[in-house]
Amino acid sequence: MGGEDWHGHIKWALERRGTSLSQIARDLSVSPSTVTRVSKGLVRSRRVEEAIAAAAAFTPAQLWPANYPQPAGGDR
Numbered sequence: 397m398g399g400e401d402w403h404g405h406i407k408w409a410l411e412r413r414g415t416s417l418s419q420i421a422r423d424l425s426v427s428p429s430t431v432t433r434v435s436k437g438l439v440r441s442r443r444v445e446e447a448i449a450a451a452a453a454f455t456p457a458q459l460w461p462a463n464y465p466q467p468a469g470g471d472r
Contacts, residue, residue, distance in 0.1 A: 406459065409453065410451055410452050413451060413453065417432055418431075420444070420447050423447065424444060424447055430444065435448055437460060
């Protein structure tokens with residue numbers, strides 16, 4: 397996932413769980429634009445990524461795989 401193309405999916409997942417990017421911003425005491433920019437993949441914030449992912453019932457690696465590379469070797 398990740399990037400602008402998944403921003404709408406993230407918002408939908410949050411809405412289905414009764415929350416929003418704005419609520420996450422309030423919970424973290426950061427600006428809504430910061431949370432939106434993280435959701436779109438424009439900026440990095442591990443704290444915001446983790447909050448968005450948890451609220452949307454994903455892992456950060458599922459939403460932003462480029463930011464969370466898999467360990468070398470993989471499953472064998």
